[in-house]
Amino acid sequence: MLEINPLSIDSELWLMAEHRIYEILSCIQPASASEKKREEVISYISRLIKAHYSCEVFAFGSVPLKTYLPDGDIDLTVLTHQSIEEGLAKGISDILQGHEHDPMFDVKSVQYIEAQVKILKCLVNDISVDISFNQMAGLSALCFLELADQIMGKDHLLKRSIILIKTWCFYESRILGAYHGLISTYALEMLVLHIFNIFHSSLNGPLAVLYKFLDYYSSFDWDNHGVCINGVIKISSLPDIVVELPVENGSRLLLEPDFYNYCKETFAVPVNELDSGRHEFVVKHINIMDPLSYSNNLGRSVSRGNFHRIKCALSYGAQMLRGVLNGPGEYIGKGLEKFFTNTLGRNGTGQRADANRPVPAFGTGRSDACDLSGDYDRCHSGLLQGQWYHSYRLPDHFHNIPSKKSNIFSWTGQNGHPQKGTKAFLQRGLPGLCPCPSKRCTTDIDGLGNLRGTGTYIPDMVSLDTLTFYNTVAQNTHLIYFSQTFKLGCCRIVIKKYGPG
Template sequence: MGDFREWAAYGSSAVARGYRAPTLAAAMAQSLSHPVAIRRDSLRAAERRAADIVARVRPTDDSESKRKSVVAYVQKLIGVSLGSEVFPFGSVPLKTYLPDGDIDLTAFGSAAPDSTLISDVRCILEYEEQNSDAEFEVKDVQYINAEVRLVKCLIDNIIVDISFNQMGGLCTLCFLELVDRHIGKDHLFKRSIILIKAWCYYESRILGAHHGLISTYALETLVLYIFNLFHKTMDGPLAVLYRFLEYFSNFDWDNYCISLYGPVAIASLPDIVIEDTDIRSADLLLSQEFVKRSIKKFSLPLTESEKSSAKFCPKYLNIIDPLRENNNLGRSVSKG
């Protein structure tokens, strides 16, 4: 397994001898062991076991029906009372949620400073909480005054987060759906997300932005990065998990951000200077043209407040949003 410290030591000695040290991106790409080095019969058996795990934690017909009913219930409540439209986004419509995954909704209405949309939604759900004839049991309604303001509650024992006027979440959903179709292989991208989310949530306990951990979209972006560089060697979710763990366990997070096309030195910010990965453009999964078209389709114009802070702000974990390069998807992570 390649180790960053070995690469750094090589770089220092190479400079002393007058040679040009390899970039971090190139060293990382070259140091990874190839999954096919494992015996093929062992790899196939391991992929079958991984498929069993995915089958146990992936959405089922029952979980899909239950979540669709809860979404329809909230849409009816808010639509009838306020005339606002409500849309699901995130893991539920993408079909990559885990068994106890929550439902992300966004309600659209007035964004004026004096708008009562948030308080009205909260009041509607608090009324349902006391309504013995409600279609579903509603519990624990609360307002979360965070960077993205939410009304959170439990509906039929599923956590429901309702945000407001969050077009960005819908754009991200469309982008990830497009990527999954582009990759194909019986939804390999989505199956890999499910397996890696399960490892991150149940095994390593690193998933959950509201607990100061990594957000789901940040994790999905890291998975997409692995696909972009190594898609030719990956035919199953376990191979993707292998590449994911091998690559990012050795990544120099203290000094680099990760972007869709390679590492970016934190010292270069606010300029986004992507290091060369030594992988030919033609061998990448996503062409520059594909990403440009996606940005044009799914990016939103910056608001006035966003324009005033339009530079990428480094935190403890730094992941550049493929659709908006000034957006740090790792900003939810607090220092461990």
């Protein structure tokens, strides 16, 4: 039978299929009950640590990004001096072990992994928690993905697609998990972002993204090419980076080079946060270029044996989904349920692994889904504190995203593109740190209160009085250009930056 492109099937059948996918997603995506439980665990551990040590604790990864699965863990990082990481890790381990009989929070299975990257693992109220130290690369990636999601809009289509594709990779094909020589979560997110950036004009729902993901990567030539967000790279050209666009792409990129340059500068991390001594992209079985560090191969975790397993899983998945979508219309819904049979068997019964109370079972109603908007300001303030704390060069500009109430981020133009020439005036405070070391700077004293502990204290981010700032959409880009001048203590700072349009 002649294969049909599912994106060209009857529109009513396609809408029906997308509707069934949203029903499946309702069992998986963050719900109010799971969000509350995870926030309680994060707050509990943060209070424990900060009650004993002068440090800051930030969440990163899928929880603050709100793309976690019900079985997903919580990633926390502690910002501190690198010279005391080992002692601090052991101290926190002792604190957690001392609270294993806490009547409110069931802490157990505390494990300290003393490696190059020190990690504490534990279970708190049956949710797995990983505590790392000075994981600024994780905070950087979080800022980048949150910003990309805001630019793409469409009711968080990027995040919903990441959740759906992670679901298939984890529950159905078992190809997700860097610890097991499989694809890391961040690598998978960059593969999804590559699909969005190149084929965004034809992607209007999570199912469309899932199909394009499977169809595209099932036939991808991994032996000769790697993936970067704005195209494919020729392995033979390395260390020079030669980027080519897929032949089938007929539209412009959604995220243009200026956006990456801005993010690389704004979300930069110290060199020692990256693999030591690595300045060139090291070729592996699967090659995925980190947009924030071109020398970082996100596919390096994949072993040779698992590489063939991943290729087979993608090929089989593409074949199965194509068969479902090309079959009789009355069977598409049931076919999609079968395509996610393990997912529904695990999460469609009304019990979530990360919720204290039952949720509606699949087919009986939808869970009280939470808003997928992340707290970008807090994400970026954590990164700024880490940069400042480790005496890393702060960017020439601080980054701030206007609130959703401004409606600046909706795709108002044709095919989801922002309209040109839009202007907006906003009043809003901007979190930041004073880069001036002068003791005369009033922000070194005002609003900090009493210092805690005996070590170096990282103050909370200072809210700044700001002037009205002017936003204008550049004529030849999808980004908005911001300019702002404000006074911080004795410093006068001019901010010029790109943000989502």
